[in-house]
Amino acid sequence: MIKIPTNDKWLMGIAAMGVVLYMGFTGFVVINDRSTDYYIYLVSAYALGNGENVYTLPASAFETIASQLGIVTQKGPYLYPTLTALLVYPLSFLPLRLGASMWIGLSGMAALASGLILCSFTTEKWKQRVILLSTVAFFPFLTTMNQGQVNLFVLLTTVLTLYYMHHGRNILGGIIFSMSILLKPFAIALIPLMIWRRKWKALGGFLLGILFVTIISLAVFGISPTISQFRPLSGKSGLSIAIPSGLNISLTVQNLNGLLGRATTGISASIGLIIYLAAAGLIGGITVAAIALKPADWRYFEIEAALLIVTTHLITPLTWYHHLTMLIIVFAFIILYWNDFKLDMTAILLLLGFIFTDMHGIFWKQLSNLHPILSNFPVLTALLLWGLALAKVCRRKEIPF
Secondary structure, eight states: OOOOOOSOHHHHHHHHHHHHHHHHHHHHHHHTTOOHHHHHHHHHHHHHHTTOOTTSOOHHHHHHHHHHTTOOOOOOOOOSOHHHHHHHGGGGGSOHHHHHHHHHHHHHHHHHHHHHHHHTTOOOHHHHHHHHHHHHHOHHHHHHHHTTOSHHHHHHHHHHHHHHHHTTOHHHHHHHHHHHHHHOOTTTTHHHHHHHTTOHHHHHHHHHHHHHHHHHHHHHHOHHHHHHTTHHHHSHHHHHHHSOSSOOOOTTBOSHHHHHHHHSTTSOHHHHHHHHHHHHHHHHHHHHHHHHTSOOOGGGHHHHHHHHHHHHHHHOTTOBGGGGGGHHHHHHHHHHTOSSOOOSHHHHHHHHHHHHHHHHHHHHHHHHHHOGGGGOHHHHHHHHHHHHHHHHHHHOOOOOO
16 A cells, blocks of 8 residues: 555645646636547547547548547547557546546546655655645646646556555556556656566566556457557657657757757758757667666666656657656656755756746747747756756665655
8 A cells, every 4th residue: 555644734735735726727628628639539439449440540530430429620540559548438428528527637636646656755754745846836747637648647657666666566566567658658768677677577567467458458449459559659650759850849849859959940950860869879878878887776776767767758759848747757756866955056957947847838939939949948957857867876875765
């Protein structure tokens, strides 16, 4: 059983603020009919439940099914594994707005639960309060709720994975980790980390979880879509994610590709791509070296996992602002591994990065109109988190929890 620190009235007050915020925001999203991605999940789950293979479904057929459900959407097809559709499928039997309310509200509760579980890694009250307050105040959570995305369930399953592995329940942690990867592979770099740190029970649990979800998918949706779910990863769309053709200057893209794209406007696509690949390779190489050159010390698994998560988000060319929900894990473990806190330049930069990341979510259009460089605060914060996590992995001081 997860031991949530409920004896701190300040911490519980912050949690209550989170409940009010997320429930209120759920109402705002549903009333204004903003849950676009939830509707895509819903249409796909409904189609799968009625014998259609959404992975091969024409866009026109997708839109026809959407209209039958009272949804106006031009988006499709469904590109995710079947697990998200399995979660949403029961909601297809409910009225449209009620189902949306439940999905988005539970998404907010998943965010809050993630913060509380991260708090349970320490008994130091100031760390618990900072982590939970940061969770409640982190604007990418509201952005992902605004679009009805699955990201916060990915966050929760990843946090639960780290929690159970920290407490020696590696098989259970591996099973839950399979859910995280099958929702969205934000934490996929933890697989080679588990292999390197010889977490064989966790890997066994991971494979067991994959098998379990596959069996459920076969039973509910059939053979064809269960097999077809892997095609987007191996087809053209999967390759375009892994190997971009150039730099992206979109303000919503918050990774090295977008940062360099906005910073090097005017240069040729090929030169820009070379610069990006070199920068991504350098960051990735330093990260791998920092972990690989250390002896197998399992006590440091969590901060290594946090380092890999932020590295993945930095170098992946399609990390958008709302994908930065996972960075709360990195922020939390930097705080958890903070032995002697003092208000120095590092703490100030971390606070400013957090504030400006939130400001980007609220004022991104206005900031970009002032100067293009002001569109880079989230990815610059990710770079700061990468540097701090890297430093803690390299120093390997005695862990304070």
